[in-house]
Amino acid sequence: MTKLKFLPGIILFLLFSISLSGQAHALKWGEIPPEHLRMTSYEGDTSASAIILQDYGKLNFDFRDTDPKTVLVRHKRIKILKRSGFDYGDVSITYYSEKGYEAIRGLKATIFNPDGSSKKLGKKDFFEEKIDDKWTKIKFTFPDLQAGSVIEYTYQKSSKAIFSLPEWYFQHEIPVFWSEYELFVPKWYTYVTMKQGRFAITSQNWVQDNFAVSQGNAFQGRGMGNVSLEVNHMRFAASMLPALKEEGFITTMDDYRTRVRMQLSGTNFSSYKPVMGDWKTSAKRLMEDLSFGVPLTKESDFRDALKAVKPLVADVTDVREKTQIIYDFVNKNIEWDGDYYPYIHDRLKDCYTKKSAASGELNLLLIALLKSNGITAYPMMLSTRTNGKMTNIYPILSQFNHTMAYVKIGEQWLILDAGDDSRPMGMPRINALNSMGWLVHPANPRWVEIKAQKGSSVYLADFEIDEEGVLIGEIKEMHKGYNAANSRDDLDAGNCQKKISEGFTKLFPDAEVSEVKVEALNQRDKPFTYSANLNIPDLAHSTGEFIYISPVLIKAFKENPFKMKNRQYPVDMPYPNSERYIFKLELPEDYVVEELPETMRIKMPDGAASFHFEVKQVGSFLQLTSSVSFNKLRYEPEEYASLQNFVDLIIEKQSEQIVLKLED
């Protein structure tokens, strides 16, 4: 039973006496309770521009065609509260239309207005748009939309995808008052259920006899028409879910969205037969798959690439060196096309002829080339950060969107992830830092931890200052790990010097930049180092008597990235990061130190992050050291305030000034 307080002017929901007793959903098509029409704001979130009153889905199986299908009847009802919620009056339904794999039928839509009027949409109000060869979108908008309108629509979506049933999202960008997903699964199929999210989903499950299932020629011999069958009736429901608002520094919002997924684990036609199997059978099957394992050892599938590699490795015996050459070859010759895909789209050799390939294709070609050259390499599948968390409980391959190479060099195993030439071997792309990957080893498949390498940067600033307040000196930067890869990406070859110079000019608009020097731009295994001479006229202010200097030329944060007061979801950083700034200043003649910032040393609990700031005078020099380091990757909402505060303290400290005074 959902309890609600009654507040004047705000509507009370009595309709949802949800006992979960297996009754059909409470809201009938076309019957809008007057209180829903009168409602002007939603108690649970008065800022909501619209709310989903009900989102109901009922899934049945249909066996009348050759391929069994699922049919999902969806009934959605939305209350528009404000003009800013009018966007929810524009609806689009996307489905996989290629070869009738999915289809939409029985689309109905009606709008009800507070004055009691209602309008039903006609056939010509629904627009069908072919997105590409595979996908189609149906779009429509409600006429006479007003603040106060209740809109509802229903449709049936059939799908031949019975391995994974349609996923159900309980949470949306606007609050959801009631969301329910009901499934009637014939006893022939067994599914595993995965629930996720911060909000409770009530679930129920019971077996119902003599349930009519539509069937036909798929089970010839049993005749056409309905047949009674035992079904597993499952029901998931959740109520009063808050709006899901996008937050930064996160893997993907889908990781936190309340939802339920179902995956086929077995069939029970005459006796139980596992479909999902286990990780081991999945690995075996993958290695026998024409778009995954088979081409890896079929040299005719990548002959051209192999032919091009051969002369490069002809005289090389060292495994590491050979691996490096092949890794470079793939990176230099084939561009990542920007798509994530864990398998081979078409043929491995197309990657080389087209000079462009999806993420998994690149690495599968890399593995094939390594293997042909006698190097041990296996595919490692994973879901990237933006694609979402993985489960290792069930062998669900559809969760993966990327494949990397796991390569043995001597006694060491390295992850190789081709796709751009700024990362050395052993450094997967940042999006792949999603804690683990599944090694597709035919004999011993297993989950392998993906440990993020650290990023680190050191800035050495060596300056003197004249009595006008002009700073003259040199800044030298040294970047390692992911920081090096990122800098190399930003400053890549050719215009590197110019880009560095522009970068400094952006930071110090009036500065003169000269003598830009770059080291190890292309040696990805080495730290990336560059330096420049700078003449900065406007960072210190001189009154003659006093000189005020902002000594931190390169700040850890320009502004606090954590601006919001509160946070609902964790902050998730991809890799640990640290930076150290060392500033050396030669004091001008006749000036003495009047004021120096005090030393500061702070740590977040458990050493999650730390900051150290210190300035001291050494003879005629001032020396400032500022180090920031983030060691922990994930900060829970409860830790958010202290993380925010930590960054504030750094910003504040790094903006403190040094005061010099003319000697009397």
Added chain:
Amino acid sequence: MKAIIKTLVLLFIPLFSFSQKESNWSITEMPLELAIGANEVIRLSDQHFEVKSLKEGRYYHKEVVTILNEESDANVLVVYYDLDSKIKNLEARIYDAKGTLIRKVAKDEIKDYPAVDGYSLYQDDRLQFIEINQASYPYTIVWEYEKTMEGIDFILYPDWMIQGFNQGIETSSYTLTVPKEIQPQFEWHNMELDGSKTDEGKSIVYHWEVENLKPVKKEAYGPPSIEILPMLLISPSDFLVENISGSMSSWKDFGQFIYSLFEGKDQLPDEVTAEIRERIAGISDTKEKVEILYRFLQEKMRYVSVQLGIGGWQPFDANYVAKNSYGDCKALTNYMMALLKKAGITSHPVLIKNGSLNYQITKDFTNPSFNHVILYVPEIDYWLECTSNNYPANYIGKGNMARTALMITKEGGVLKRTPAVEPQAHKENIKASIQINSNGTANISYQSELTGSRHEFFRYAASNYSPKEKEEWLQENSALTKMNINKLEINCQKDRAEAQFNYSVQVMKYGSAAGKRMFIPLNQISVYGEAPSKLDNRLYPVYHRRAYSEVLDIEIELPQGFSVEALPFPEETLESEFASYKLQIKEENGKVYLHREVEFRPHILPASDYDKFRKFYRDISRREKAKLVLVEKKT
């Protein structure tokens, strides 16, 4: 409207060429000076446009382009089409630097998508798209395709966009074949070629060619492409679209054609007629009537765009709009016109290009490069933006101002200028008082009054943002950090383009203490901190487009026990053709007063003044970032 899509098509399609010599595309054959400063070189480009009749044509396009680096966009081909225009024989081949064929692009690499403009619910425009990726540069692509054209796509006649930015041209040509009953119109920009004109009996064939054009650099704050890149714009005289005939021989004729699309679409349902009669009963003043009816439109209507065929130019009828309470710019404008007509007030739709303006309409060349429709009421000289739900009557937004547009009358099209943008009409007056405590915390109260373009965002936020979203907006857009918001309000004048934005906040660590000193930013209330970047040699004039003014008064109350040690920039006046900046800072009785006036004016500066332009903004930025140094009073 479709015209915008057309403009986009023409800008994005790499230029094409037809050639007999399927010759050597090795880069050694390419003049080096064409590649210096270029992202790509068009080795050869040919376009043929054959007008078959008043209503259909055939277009052929071939281009050979050498891609020099990853900055180039010419590795992508986009061809638009719709239900009336079809693409045929789209092909692409890739050659390496030596000119050896690498491969032919396969059919499945051609992607086919709906052309989504981002604001239409539905439109029938589609596009085909090929993207070529090669890991090593340079390489050469040969593109080739044909299009059969009808409908709006056809009657706009493909223009010859001879050169893009940072693009070298080896050879480029355009051939136009037109039946004699049609007299095409031409407008050259930044180039004028003689070409040839051949009589082929029923048709006239025009042909132009150009060779060896060096790259034109794209610069920040530079002129729009239409003012520096060579191009030939082409329009038809007579045309036929979905069995409606029209002409672009003059703006008058084209306006006549548009008028025919609007004609007879002004029938309103009886209940609407009754309701408006009631609303304006007893009112005699035209302005008042217009304002009432404009409110009526705004209360009821919602912007929804559906563009199908001639529907790109023809409005839904007023009856349909009344029934559904939605429409696009044409439909809502037509509906408003119908409402006014019922009240006995004459008004005219005005075709306009909304948003940033590249092309300026000229009176002698009919080039309908519009994307929007508004309404003009001559009797009282009022302009109405019928897609807005909250603008006051006679305010059309900065995006519609200061431009030439086409007014549609029964007698045909008439060019008309929309109101100019005067800096003083787009103004912000800010008063802030800041009280600083000895721990560096500040209590800030802020009041601003905004008019014209400066108020537009606040009007939008007032009706579309929740209180929480308003706070979030302030937190993200203010230079102030770490603040607690005590009060925040936005008010809009219903009948004037004015808004008030007030807030009071507490800011932690506004002043930063260092020993016995405290540093306080003079101005974090409204900061002009950005300046154009340094350039070694500026080639093109500087287009200064800002047009508004602001007066800022800040009163800073110092913390107890502190006095001013250093007061930066006590008085400054910076003056130039494009802006004025006046700053006064003074200390009086434990308070510091800042008074600042800025005015930005649209102005074009010669290239040689770039440094002056940059220095002006740098000088402002430096003053804006200045700090006040306080020191503890000696006791």
